Amino acid sequence: xxxxxxxxxxxxxxxxxxxxxxxxxxxxxxxxxxxxxxxxxxxxxxxxxxxxxxxxxxxxxxxxxxxxxxxxxxxxxxxxxxxxxxxxxxxxxxxxxxxxxxxxxxxxxxxxxxxxxxxxxxxxxxxxxxxxxxxxxxxxxxxxxxxxxxxxxxxxxxxxxxxxx
Amino acid sequence: xxxxxxxxxxxxxxxxxxxxxxxxxxxxxxxxxxxxxxxxxxxxxxxxxxxxxxxxxxxxxxxxxxxxxxxxxxxxxxxxxxxxxxxxxxxxxxxxxxxxxxxxxxxxxxxxxxxxxxxxxxxxxxxxxxxxxxxxxxxxxxxxxxxxxxxxxxxxxxxxxxxxxxxxxxxxxxxxxxxxxxxxxxxxxxxxxxxxxxxxxxxxxxxxxxxxxxxxxxxxxxxxxxxxxxxxxxx
Numbered sequence: 001x002x003x004x005x006x007x008x009x010x011x012x013x014x015x016x017x018x019x020x021x022x023x024x025x026x027x028x029x030x031x032x033x034x035x036x037x038x039x040x041x042x043x044x045x046x047x048x049x050x051x052x053x054x055x056x057x058x059x060x061x062x063x064x065x066x067x068x069x070x071x072x073x074x075x076x077x078x079x080x081x082x083x084x085x086x087x088x089x090x091x092x093x094x095x096x097x098x099x100x101x102x103x104x105x106x107x108x109x110x111x112x113x114x115x116x117x118x119x120x121x122x123x124x125x126x127x128x129x130x131x132x133x134x135x136x137x138x139x140x141x142x143x144x145x146x147x148x149x150x151x152x153x154x155x156x157x158x159x160x161x162x163x164x165x
Numbered sequence: 166x167x168x169x170x171x172x173x174x175x176x177x178x179x180x181x182x183x184x185x186x187x188x189x190x191x192x193x194x195x196x197x198x199x200x201x202x203x204x205x206x207x208x209x210x211x212x213x214x215x216x217x218x219x220x221x222x223x224x225x226x227x228x229x230x231x232x233x234x235x236x237x238x239x240x241x242x243x244x245x246x247x248x249x250x251x252x253x254x255x256x257x258x259x260x261x262x263x264x265x266x267x268x269x270x271x272x273x274x275x276x277x278x279x280x281x282x283x284x285x286x287x288x289x290x291x292x293x294x295x296x297x298x299x300x301x302x303x304x305x306x307x308x309x310x311x312x313x314x315x316x317x318x319x320x321x322x323x324x325x326x327x328x329x330x331x332x333x334x335x336x337x338x339x340x341x342x343x344x345x346x347x348x349x350x351x352x353x354x355x356x357x358x359x360x361x362x363x364x365x366x367x368x369x370x371x372x373x374x375x376x377x378x379x380x381x382x383x384x385x386x387x388x389x390x391x392x393x394x395x396x397x398x399x400x
Contacts, residue, residue: 046319068270071299074219089318092218097246097301098271098315099218161268 035064035158038129042145043154044087044105049129052145057106059084060133061093061124064158070095072124075117077134082110084137086144091134093124106144108137170267172381173201174372175390177208182215182240182251185259189323192261194399196321201396202385203262205375206325207368210251212237212336217246217314224248224341237336244324246301246314247344254352254364255332256371258325260379265320267379275313277378278326279303282311284374285328285367289357302343303328308351312343329353330367 041049047065051058066072074094084090084104092099113135117123124132139145149157177185185208195201214237216222224247229239237250251257258281264274279295282303286293293310296302303311311328329352337350354361361367376384 065270068272070270070272070275073299076218092243094218094245096272096275097217097244097313098275098317099243099245100271100317101319103319161265163268 035062035067036129037062037064037151037155037158039151041129041151042105042148043151043157044103044148045157046103048103048105050105050145050148051129052139052142055138056111057108057137057139057145058133059104059106059135059137060128061102062154063128066125066128066132069093069098069100069125072121074099075121075124075134077113077117078110080110080113084108084110084135086141086147093121102134104135104137105148106137106139106141108140110135111138112136169382170380171202171383171385172205172262172376172379173203173385173387174205174207174376175387176368177206177390179211179253180208182210182213182238185210186240186242189259189261191396191399193318193321193323195396196261196263197319198397203260203266203381205372206257206259206261207372208257208259209253209255210257212250212252212333214239214248214250214340215244215314216241216248217244218242219247221247221344224344225339226341227339235336235339242314242316242324244314244316246312247342248340249312249314249327249343250332250336250340251327252332252336254330256328256330256364256368258328258371258375260322260325260375262322262379263320264317264322271315271317274317274322275301275315278313278315279311280378281371281375282326282328284378285371286310286353286356288370289353289359289361291353291356300343300345304348305351305356308349308356309342309345310351310353310356328371330361330364 041051047062049062072093072095076092078090086107089101090104091102283293293303293305301313313326314324316323331352331354342350
């Protein structure tokens with residue numbers, strides 16, 4: 001069952017620019033919807049990102065997602081050792097009195113979860129692609145990555161979704 | 166692509182909390198599969214305390230064994246938000262809608278729920294406003310008149326808002342409402358000098374405010390809604 005990581009609300013809503021991390025080798029592009037979309041990552045239609053690095057994939061929610069959620073005050077994450085399934089929920093975040101399920105973009109074994117998020121759930125807002133990562137997964141079907149969107153496609157997807165409002 | 170948007174409203178009267186929860190689960194499942202349109206449940210609960218996903222039990226100030234004595238139930242839920250009370254003469258709306266179809270995120274959705282209650286209050290000359298940062302809900306000065314607690318799963322909403330028309334506010338003394346210690350709870354009847362119409366009229370006004378704020382072109386009232394609806398069961 002899910003490991004419930006209760007977290008006290010933080011006031012940290014500062015955005016940390018990706019450009020301030022010199023070790024980050026990804027180039028990034030700004031979409032017209034003014035959320036950051038990083039090149040080199042893959043994206044799901046429910047606004048999660050995947051960074052595939054050798055045998056492990058890191059997963060989190062995108063800048064667009066955190067912006068639309070508001071300040072995250074609580075994160076529920078699974079236990080390591082559990083399994084993730086593409087398109088199915090693995091955890092949840094709470095913001096503005098709304099709990100939102102977070103879905104896994106790929107399937108595989110969950111090998112690590114970000115324990116920092118219990119004390120600092122706001123990392124999801126301030127550093128959605130770096131310190132706000134949620135789980136690491138050993139992908140069981142690498143071909144699933146091909147069904148996900150690239151950065152340009154995802155940026156367009158965000159624009160279209162926002163335009164329907 | 167924006168087409169005409171339809172909302173189906175179920176006016177349900179008094180519904181037991183667990184029955185409403187089960188119905189919502191079925192509706193969310195069916196909505197996700199696009200088998201039903203955006204749906205709005207309008208109802209009231211018998212005296213019920215509910216706790217959100219963070220399980221803030223410490224905000225229930227009486228032992229749970231005492232609840233029966235005061236005629237109330239307690240339920241744990243997956244919604245956001247802290248502990249709250251639902252009871253007679255509190256108008257509840259549970260929208261089961263697709264946020265992706267209207268391009269809304271959680272924050273904007275909750276803002277519109279707040280506006281729904283603010284608009285209804287203004288019909289009776291009551292100046293309500295949204296809470297400060299971190300205090301989602303609707304306030305008249307320092308007094309809370311409307312609460313929100315929402316769940317979003319695959320972009321489909323459930324749970325929703327609770328607006329105090331004239332509930333028995335003594336029930337709120339047994340909790341730290343919404344986890345906020347130093348603020349009171351109030352009701353429309355306390356805040357307005359205007360005579361309130363029947364509850365049925367007030368519920369319809371609340372529904373109209375919702376429908377207008379969320380841009381629905383068509384509102385369909387479901388005839389004789391039943392908990393035992395012929396919706397598809399969850400597989």
